[in-house]
Amino acid sequence: MELWHGSTMIVRHPDLSFCRESNDYGRAFYMTEHLELAREWACRCEEIDGVANRYELDLDGLTVLDLDAGTRSVLEWLSVLLTHRVVNLGSPVALEAAEWIRENYPVDLSGYDVICGYRADDSYFSFVRQFVSNSLSVEQLSWAMRLGGLGRQVALRTPRALDSLEYVGFEPAPARSFYPRRKRRDLEARKAFSEGPGFDPEGIYVLDLVSGRVGKDDERLR
Template sequence: MANDLTIYHGSQQLVETPQFGVGKPYNDYGQGFYCTESPELAKEWACPVKNDGYCNCYELHLDDLQMMRLTHGEFNILSWLAILLTHRRFDISSPVAQGARDYILSHFLPDTSGVDVMIGYRADDSYFSFAEDFVSNTISLRDLNMSMQLGTLGEQIVLLSKRSFGHIEFTGYEVADYREYYYKRFERDQKARADYARRKKTLQQLTEDIFILDIIREGMDNDDPRLRLQLSL
């Protein structure tokens, strides 16, 4: 149907009936059911260890569901980062990182009340390290935004509300062979790291580059045109 979305969940288990309230609360967007529109990515996520996994397939019926897409419209990379800071465990031991966390949460955290389904970047190890570098004032906003395109780690679709679990229908599965997908997962993350390392070595700071300390000192918020310019470079 036109308002249905085919999504995939990679797991070491066959998941015919996803359960609300199951999962780790410190995942990227909190407790929820994490999926992707890419069966290849789901097969990689299904093989974090050297065991075969399952690429579970579903139809998500979107009618009457409230969706938030963090990579489009009024939201930007700082909206994604604020949600990540809410749930994930960052290295924020330095005063700069502590101040950055507090400012990002107070100025860029979207209102997620009533959201049934969240769509945004997946913070695999490499992406998570990029976010930590920005919070620590090591890289600029422009570099963070561009770094999120490295390694093609893709977006994830997360069912958050109890209501959303009533809109998902299991349609089948494929076995993910770890002999292929365990190594593909590793190679994708390593590619993102390698691309990032090469980029850091050749960074040419632009005069208009903005770092988190600049954002704090200038009191910038989500509607600031300077941030929009950075994110469009």
């Protein structure tokens, strides 16, 4: 499996001790299947160039959790995100909804070497805040997570997973080219979202779940 990691430096030997706990899926080494996305992620400003590190991952013998699988609810991904990331929720409704999601859709990551799923960029946090504030339905949140073309991220969480990863080389990521692309992708996601959903009269909103009007095992949530 070919994977890419965007960084300001060449990373031949990834080390979990240098990875932050407060990332989407906790402490892990995060990669993408797409070269161009890795180049964009490598450029956090216009002044510093980056590189896209290329790897080959052998999945044989590794345990993999796919949070974007068709049998899973977007609320499970959201529970993982709200457990690990600091999200400014603001309102009492959003805080109560976030706690309810964490309690009712817990995901135990401890038995997995690799986690696959959505990547939460700036625009995605905006969508999450709107959902937990009861402004988006579950269906609209699932749709919004695919805006911007961020693709999936692959997170390696264990030393065993890193032992199955082979560094192959790198591609340059000039900031003058890829930082504007990164910003444009985020803006286009926000624009597509603003032109898309309005009120969803048939949708399931977070207060439907918190109040018990809709059961957490409702088939429409998957």
